[in-house]
Amino acid sequence: MNLEQQQWWSQFLTDEKGVLLDVRTEDEVNTSKIPGSINIDIYQGQGFIYKLDDLDKTKNYYVYCAAGGRSANACNIMRELGFSKAYNLIGGISEWEGPTE
Structure with missing residues (x-):
């Protein structure tokens, strides 16, 4: 499911079972x-x-x-593998206005 940034983040912050998954390369993550x-x-x-x-x-x-x-592709793969809830961040980290490290 594709979510806009605000909904994606606010939903994550209130989700006790939420996990953030970054599917970029190690160089990008660094x-x-x-x-x-x-x-x-x-x-x-x-x-x-x-x-x-x-x-x-x-x-x-x-x-x-x-x-x-x-991340949209990753969510599709995850659904095929049996994950019931995978939420894609529309625009990715390039448009992210939340916290980073």
Whole structure:
């Protein structure tokens, strides 16, 4: 599900089962990231699938990338793997106005 920044963030902040998932490359993450997010690089191909499979499917995932394209793909893959709640950040971190580190 695609969410605008304000809804994506406010929903995450009130979600006891929420997990921030950054699907960018390690180099991108080293530039800046949303605090508390975990990183699984979607470009790892099958490795990305294996790492997703290790995640708790009962949690709710708030997924982002640089501009929203890779994270939209990641949400689709997650749904195929049985994740019921994966929320894509429209515009990605490039349009992010919230906290970063």
